Amino acid sequence: MNKKNIILISILLIFLLFTLALAIVLLNLGFNKTFNYPKNIIQTDNIPVASDNILIVLISMDGLGWDLIGDDTPFLSTILNEEGTTYTENALTLTQSETLPSHISMVTGLTLEHHNFHDNFITPLTPTMEWGSIFDIALENGYDYRVFVTKNKLSYLLGDKQDEKLKVIEEDSIEIIDEIDSFVEPNLTDMLVFIHFRDPDRIGHQFGWGSTEQRRAIQELDNNIRSMVNDLDNEFQSYNRYYIFTADHGGEGLSHSSGCPSCRSIPLIIYTSEEDIYPLPSEEYNIYDVACIITKLMGADIPEVMDCKSE
Ligand SMILES: [Zn+2]
Numbered sequence: 669m670n671k672k673n674i675i676l677i678s679i680l681l682i683f684l685l686f687t688l689a690l691a692i693v694l695l696n697l698g699f700n701k702t703f704n705y706p707k708n709i710i711q712t713d714n715i716p717v718a719s720d721n722i723l724i725v726l727i728s729m730d731g732l733g734w735d736l737i738g739d740d741t742p743f744l745s746t747i748l749n750e751e752g753t754t755y756t757e758n759a760l761t762l763t764q765s766e767t768l769p770s771h772i773s774m775v776t777g778l779t780l781e782h783h784n785f786h787d788n789f790i791t792p793l794t795p796t797m798e799w800g801s802i803f804d805i806a807l808e809n810g811y812d813y814r815v816f817v818t819k820n821k822l823s824y825l826l827g828d829k830q831d832e833k834l835k836v837i838e839e840d841s842i843e844i845i846d847e848i849d850s851f852v853e854p855n856l857t858d859m860l861v862f863i864h865f866r867d868p869d870r871i872g873h874q875f876g877w878g879s880t881e882q883r884r885a886i887q888e889l890d891n892n893i894r895s896m897v898n899d900l901d902n903e904f905q906s907y908n909r910y911y912i913f914t915a916d917h918g919g920e921g922l923s924h925s926s927g928c929p930s931c932r933s934i935p936l937i938i939y940t941s942e943e944d945i946y947p948l949p950s951e952e953y954n955i956y957d958v959a960c961i962i963t964k965l966m967g968a969d970i971p972e973v974m975d976c977k978s979e
Contacts (some may be wrong), residue, residue: 675875721854723907724965725861725900726914726958727803728774729889730767730819731869733918734759734933743894744913744937752940759936759953761917763927768821768867770916775801775825775862777959777974779792788925790821797827800971802962806860809968813859818844818866828892840867840885841892849899854907860962863896865889869919877919877930879935901941908912910946910965913937914958950977 734757737744747753761770762780765889766788769780776783776799803826806813815826815834818841826834835851837844852861867889868882875881897911915934917924926933936953938946938961946965959975963969972979 670803672735673966690974692707706949708790722858722965723854723861723900723904723909724803724859724908724962725863725897725911726774726962727911728771728862728864728895729868729874729893729913729935730864730866731877731917731919731924732886732889732915732935733877733930735930736868736883736886736933737935740883741890742887743890743897744935747911747913747939750939752945752948752950753937755935756936756948756950758951758955759914759934759955759957760932761915761934761955764925765917765927765931766925767916768824771822771864772797772799773844773954773956774914774916774958775803777802777956777963777970777976777979779954779956779975782975788821790824791949793825796822799827800973801825801827802860802959803829803862805966805968809966811858811860811863811966815862816844816848816851817862817864819864822864830897838866840870841865841889845895848896852900852903854904858966859904863891868915869924871968872919872924873922876922877924880900895924897937907944908944909940910942911939912958912961913952914937914955917953951979953977 709967714754732974734958748755748934762773764780765784768788769785773780777797787794803813803815813833817823817836820836820838823830823834837847848863867885871882871885901909914936918930918933919928920928934955939950940946946961957976959974960970960978
């Protein structure tokens, strides 16, 4: 064997060794890709993202006095017995037991004497509401809000904030339940939602408070509220959720404006699926206390101007 051949064979051997090493490296990379990489994807993808966001839903059932809660409201009756529920049998609306003045107190925390708004209607000449409300407190505290009402006059509650966060549809609950579902969506921030249902009041004026017709309407409303709460529970499942069920007034006969006992006695039910249940330690609550309850749920300070209970 001459020198030239030895060099040639050496080069060939070095080349073969290099090819072998390269093949081993490439195969290893291939195995990693096939077996390890997908495992990592599967592990991280299916873990639900924990969230500290809060959802507060204020539900006002127009005309649904406390004495109408019972056999006709199986959903609300079930809620009353839930572990996460607190409620009072001693909640009162204003002596002027009418929709607009009562709702103004509900969202501003002010007594009737304080906000001094006695009309149960608005006209083009009605000045814009200037009192601060739970919706202002929401924005100041990093909350977003949505307001869905079924009487146009309640748009007054938003003051000069007549924008896309407010929706007015003058229909009964069965007609709007899908609209509410698409209007209220989680958006990665804390959220305050106000929903107003007109059903018991509309049927009460027509057929009477406690009439068969009104009782049937209340059963339907209760069922629609059940769907709405289910929808919200599903969509906002990563949120800590609080629901407040109340009303602006009850009624008797075909009316409710007189301040009669069944006109003034309203439900005040606070329900949460969380461990932090909301205590209701006082003997009596007024409709304007709802604003303080919501302010505290938002973790905000209660403005001094408000008349509602701070504990
Ligand atoms: Zn009415």
